[in-house]
Amino acid sequence: MSLEVRLEGLSAHYGDTRVLDRTDLRLPAGSFTALLGPSGCGKSTVLNLVAGFVRASEGRVTAGSAPVRGPGPERGVVFQHYALFPWRTARGNVEFALKRLGLPRPERRRRALAALAEVGLADGAEKYPAQLSGGMQQRVALARALAAEPEVLLMDEPFGALDALTRTRMQHLLRALWQRRGTTVLFVTHDIDEALALAERVIVLGGTPGRILADHTVPAGSGDPDLRALIAHHLGSD
Amino acid sequence: MHATPSPPGRYRGRLGPALGVAGAVLTLWYLLARSGAVAPGLLPTPAQTAAALADSACSGALAADLGASLARAGQGFALGAVVGSALGFATGYLPRLSAAVTPLISFLRPIPAIALVPLATAWFGIGETAKRLLIAYAVLLAVWLYVHDGVSRVPVSHLRAARSLGAPLHRRFIEVLLPAAAPALLAALRYGASVALLALVAAELGGADSGLAYRLQVDGQFLRVDRMFAGLLVLGLLGVTIDLLLAAAGRRLVHWSTS
Incomplete structure (x- = not known):
């Protein structure tokens, strides 16, 4: 129950401003990828493009074999502020x-x-x-x-508004759910430690317009201080 | 327990001071009417006002006027509220439509309903149609504006969540947009009801043969100040009653809203 997601030559504009510049990315089916970057680097734009909420100005997104033309139930979304009714x-x-x-x-x-x-x-x-x-609301949203x-789960800084302890609990819960279900996950965050704790792969996004600065595989059982330092360097050298 | 008073306790707490103020106003009114400071015949005492009210209630005039006014205001309100809500949902949900009609609304809104009475009379005569349409028009503008504002403030994430959960358009409207805008819709209806009463008075003063405001005008011509006071009292009580009923219905319908 998971789909591969592909971004091919994807650009996006906000008004006249280019916020994402010709980006290619492949998320294998069942993978857990963190999209890391500072505010305004275009990481939420990538998520909104995959969700089908906004349209690309160039390039395309495919989920499985079908091009993304709008929102669809095979791509579930968890919002930063829960968006519960x-x-x-x-x-x-x-x-x-x-x-x-x-x-x-x-x-x-x-x-x-x-x-x-x-x-x-x-x-x-x-x-x-x-x-x-807040933590309980995000559990309901999840x-x-x-x-x-869904075969793809898109999460836009879902734990950003939670306190540290609740956040750690939610991260454990998400890991366990992903291991059980094997859904493809794209997780947007600006927190290096959260990205390393959750994902198999960390993609650093930055620059204006946004583009991919680095693409790291996180070894199982992470906690590698060198990798953290390297990613911090990529983030800082933006 | 005592730190968080229950809702009935809260209202009881407010009722005391409100009754106190009402009592003070009544006393002041009574003293002023008896003092002779106001020319005799221009300010009735509370008792004379109550007598005039009882008089018109017993003769059946009050019921007839109330019935005529409520029918006009009710029909005009219903028409204006339905059309105004529909327009509000349309322009609140479709920003391009909103941009196209906003200048028109901005132009029409400051024109008071009373300024339209002569035109309505010229077009539709002094019959019921003119009055109902005038009230409907005033209510329509008020409700449109409030509903438009409420609908355009519905969080985009609610609509996005619904779309990504596979809800088709009719479900997004009935199950998301409608409840999300419900608090604004109820506020719009409360405001619309008060506007309906204002427009009702304007319409009846412009020419009528029955109704609360028509009666005020007749009583004015005969300088029956006691009856005029009774009529104003009825208008005020009518407004308060309608607002309380709508507010109570609103609290039940939008129980999740804190406003």
Whole structure:
């Protein structure tokens, strides 16, 4: 249940400003890639292009064999500020994702509760987002995205607003979910340690207009201080 | 427990001072009317006002006027609210359409409804159609503006999330845009209802044979100040009642919203 994602000669403009310059990138099916860079380097633009929220001015994105022409349920998105629907409970938010499948109501409910249990939020199913902490809200957002059974999971600084402890917990949860499901993950962050803790591969984006500055494979069991120093150097020399 | 008062407790806490102010105003009114500072016959006492109110209630005049006014305001409001909401959703959701019609709205908005009474009379006569259309027009502009503003403020991430979860257009409208804009829609309807009352008065003063404002005009011609006070009291109470009902309905419908 995963797709390869390809960026081919991809450029994007914001108004008259070029924010991404002829970028090529291949994310193998089932891989976990972190897109690292300072604010405004175009990393969110890359994610929005893959999600189909914005259009490329040149080049193209393909997911599997199909070119990306707009948003689609095979590419799930987890947003920085969760983007939960405040008028629906946690379960209601997850069920929104399941409606597309045309399941009978009890089955939809059962699957939504299972998805919430998978992210450790079985108890909060009937709560509204405003009644949940930031970490819990992001768990719901993750459950909602995963319930749609996407083959690519796009995450835009999803843990940026969380405190350090909650953030570490969410990182462990995400790693475990990825190992279980094998979904292709593209994870945007500006935090080197987060990128190294999560991803198999770290791509450093920078410059104006944005382009790929470095592409590192993270050895299993990471914690390599030399690699961290090298990536920090790439980030700093932007 | 005592640190966070329950909602009923909160309202009880507010009711005390409000009753105090109302009592003070009544007392002041009474003293002023009895002091002789105002020319006799120009300021009725609270008791005389209540008597005038009871009088028109018993004769059936109040019910007839109230019925005529409510029918006009209600029909005009319904028409204006439906069209205004539809336009608000359209221009709030489609920025290009919004850019095209914004100058028009900016031009029409500052023209008070009362300024349109002669035109409405010229076009539609002094019948019910002119009054309903005038009220509908005033409500339409108010509701359009509020709904437009609410819809254009719906977070783009909500709509993006819905699209990437595979929700087609009709689901995005009913399940995302509508609830997301619901707090603004309810605020728009409350404001629209108050505008409907203003336009109602303007329309009835411009020529009518029944209604609360028509009665005020007749009472004015006969200098029945006690009846005029009673009429104003009814208009005020009507406005407050409608607003409270809409606010209560809103609290139930948009329970997730803190505003």
